[in-house]
Amino acid sequence: MRHRPHPLSAAVALACMSGLLAQPAQAQQAAEALQPLEEIQVQAPRLPGLNAPTNRLEARRLSPLSTADTARLLRSVPGVDLSSAGGVSSLPVIHGLADDRLRISIDGMDLISACANHMNPPLSYLDPSNLAEVAVYSAITPVSVGGDGLGSAIIVKSKTPRFATAAEGSLTSGELGTFYRSNGNARGVNASASWANENLSVRYTGATAESSNYTAAKAFKPGYQATNTIKGSHWIAGDEVGSSAYKTTNQALDMALRNANHLFTLKLGLQHIPYQNFPNQHMDMTDNRSTQVNLGYEGRFDWGTLETRVYHEHTRHSMNFGADKLFWYGASATVPGMPMDTEGKNTGAALKASVLLNEQDVLRVGAELQQYRLNDWWNPSGGGMAPDTFVNIHNGQRDRIDFYAEWEGALDARWSALLGARHSQVKTDSGAVHGYNSGYNTDASAFNAKDRARSDNNLDLSALARYSASETLQLEGGYSRKTRSPSLYERYTWSTGGMAMTMNNWVNDGNGYVGNPDLKPEVAHTLSVSADWHDPTRQVWGLRLTPYYTLVDNYIDAVRCGPANPACVKAATNLNSGRFVYLSLANQDARLYGLDLSGFFPVASGAGWGSLTGRGYLGYTHGSNRDTGDHLYNVMPLNARLALEHQLGSWTSTLESVLVRGKHDVSAVRNEMETSGYGLLNLRTRYDWKQAGTQARIELGLENALNQQYANPLGGAYIGQGMTMALNGMGSPYGIPVPGMGRALYAALSVKF
Structure with missing residues (x-):
């Protein structure tokens, strides 16, 4: 399995493809967090930390070729259902909560639907062909993953940059x-x-x-x-x-x-x-x-x-x-x-x-x-x-x-x-x-x-x-x-x-x-x-x-x-x-x-x-x-x-x-x-x-x-x-x-x- 370590936490990056969690190995993760940015070859399964998602799926397992609706790729993820809307604007539903009640992040951006009918939800802004991986937090979501939502979170990443080696030149x-x-x-x-x-x-x-x-x-x-x-x-x-x-x-x-x-x-x-x-x-x-x-x-x-x-x-x-x-x-x-x-x-x-x-x-x-x-x-x-x-x-x-x-x-x-706390101040207003x-x-x-x-x-x-x-x-x-x-x-x-x-x-x-x-x-x-x-x-x-x-x-x-x-x-x-x-x-x-x-x-x-x-x-x-x-x-x-x-x-x-x-x-x-x-x-x-x-x-x-x-x-x-x-x-x-x-x-x- 080829895997590129996440810059924030090696524990997150080494989550199993099946989405089944295991005990953390913080000592190993601490050392791996300092590895250089080149891809590394993982020879054996690693154990994710507690802030790892319930399910992490790479694009190659999601078969994104046959649809233009990125949300449809989540149909096979346990706990995720889809509320149908337009052809490229399905809304994920996790454990009965949907839309604004979920925290959805695209490459670190918290996007907001700018429409009275929510026709442009966050996942509609990323084409499936540019998807690298999806991490779904369907159970307990750590505070480090995000706020301003009622629990579940979907973290989406587009394809990451690829660099040449010294021998390749370019x-x-x-x-x-x-x-x-x-x-x-x-x-x-x-x-x-x-x-x-x-x-x-x-x-x-x-x-x-x-x-x-x-x-x-x-x-x-x-x-x-x-x-x-x-x-x-x-x-x-x-x-x-x-x-x-x-x-x-x-x-x-x-x-x-x-x-x-x-x-x-x-x-x-x-x-x-x-x-x-x-x-x-x-x-x-x-x-x-x-x-x-x-x-x-x-x-x-x-x-x-x-x-x-x-x-x-x-x-x-x-x-x-x-x-x-x-x-x-x-x-x-x-x-x-x-x-x-x-x-x-x-x-x-x-x-x-x-x-x-x-x-x-x-x-x-x-x-x-x-x-x-x-x-x-x-x-x-x-x-x-x-x-x-x-x-x-x-x-x-x-x-x-x-x-x-x-x-x-x-x-x-x-x-x-794992223990965490987050404080949010949200101010809203509207004109005449x-x-x-x-x-x-x-x-x-x-x-x-x-x-x-x-x-x-x-x-x-x-x-x-x-x-x-x-x-x-x-x-x-x-x-x-x-x-x-x-x-x-x-x-x-x-x-x-x-x-x-x-x-x-x-x-x-x-x-x-x-x-x-x-x-x-x-x-x-x-x-x-x-x-x-x-x-x-x-x-x-x-x-x-x-x-x-x-x-x-x-x-x-x-x-x-x-x-x-x-x-x-x-x-x-x-x-x-x-x-x-x-x-x-x-x-x-x-x-x-x-x-x-x-x-x-x-x-x-x-x-x-x-x-x-x-x-x-x-x-x-x-x-x-x-x-x-x-x-x-x-x-x-x-x-x-x-x-x-x-x-x-x-x-x-x-x-x-x-x-x-x-x-x-x-x-x-x-x-x-x-x-x-x-x-x-x-x-x-x-x-x-x-x-x-x-x-x-x-x-x-x-x-x-x-x-x-x-x-x-x-x-x-x-x-x-x-x-x-x-x-x-x-x-x-x-x-x-x-x-x-x-x-x-x-x-x-x-x-x-």
Whole structure:
């Protein structure tokens, strides 16, 4: 196994590929932390420290060639589910918590979705072809990994610089890749080129992908129409999932300068998404442009390691009705456009050090700073949208400064422990707003009259302990206190007008929302234990069981607008079921619990036909509102992945079954829809070829091979084929979950030279 040590902690860098944890070896790690930056050959498995992720996966194991959606690569990680959105904007869900409640970092940058509908989440800014590895903290997350989240964390790294040896002088390399998927006629290409000598490395990466609307397994009849829907000059067939097309382009230029034990990096990123349609949103993305500058330094000294980083990201985002949403059902008149624009500016800095106190103890200390600015405005476009521009958020500000300290050490030959604390101060504010016309004056005046500045002082704690009972069994347990301050959209969206509320929806449920400036930070208390059985080498078999229990104080949940709700008085009909509704936000208490069970084991092997390995995962999460007794929104029901993997030389083939129980524990306050249980069969194979400095990989796969009709339990409400005439007063029909993709044959090819 080839591995490059992480500059901050050798314990993190030497996590096992299977994600199964073992006891730390601080003495070995302390020595390895001072190794030079060249790659080293690891001859035997190492034991990770307690701040290692639950699962660490390299890109070569994730098969990133066949998709443009980086989040989809996490489908096989225990504890991770996906809330579907646009074609490149899926949202990871870990143990019932998603989106802003997770800490997601891309090359050390804490990115924020600059959109009222969260169409540009952090993982959408990195193309899968530029991915190096993903680290997922699904159980207890140490404070050194990050704050401003309720527990779980996803740490993503793009490909690292490669340097030439003294004998090579200079080194040039390149990569070309392409993929095609039959369902939706999806296709993509990527290319990269790099040059390096002993001290300087330069690498360019570019990728583009696009897809038409995908189709479900069979025709679905929403009930508000016959079998077809008018779409411009042609018809949308009954199995076509409207508003699921997309096109995206990502480019990156990475430069690195190395001098002895010091490494300077500069990463420049550019993204352009000319369109990405959303089947579970009232709006579509009509343009998204992002530029990123990320400057970093890593140094190694006799006392430990030091890392600093400064970054800036600028996003310019636009929404409107896409082609599938521009026609009334059964009518010939087009709907006027509804332009919505957003500009976000995100500037951050980080300083962290790992200090080797002795052969057994490591102290990690650090500070982080983030300054975020957001403007969200909607230009008038006719009807009641005149004569002024609607200002949804004006000069939104969210500033965060963190300090943390964390100790990790071995107590004796069998016991190790980790303790950490982080303090965060989060300040938010928003400027004065106004609506399209005088009809919005009452809400705007009330909002403008408020003192909108808020300051939160948040405390995070983490404590972990591990007991190595034998070379085949490790036991681990811990507690964490994690805190998240509300987002700008949760605090500062202000209009109680039906249209404006419908345009503010970051959870894909079809409902309308208004913010609450008085929301308090969410505080999650999590207890988790793990039992990890494995063979002594961790290569033959393994089984890991992780139950968890989380109590969330001041959980931000939805509250119905109605005659008794002074925050947003609506008609009594808004309290009915079987329709989209208008909602405000309030702090309540919540409870989540469940378990992850994962493992792998040899089935059979033979010299002439290779080896057969069984892999499996089972996950269960239950979430409830302790104040109301309601179920929490968008929690994945009991599900499992079972696979047989065959390896013969350079061939790897997998037969996989995905089993999901029906979703019946739904959020009543949101009128969340139930979904039926289903089973999917996926087939895939790949061949790796290497000769004379050239590497190639070809992949073939058949997803949903039996063409099973299903709906993703986390897919949200289907509103992708347009608006309707006065259906439920919300402009779109209620009652249809987003259909899943039908049978899809894909092929992918990658060549490195």
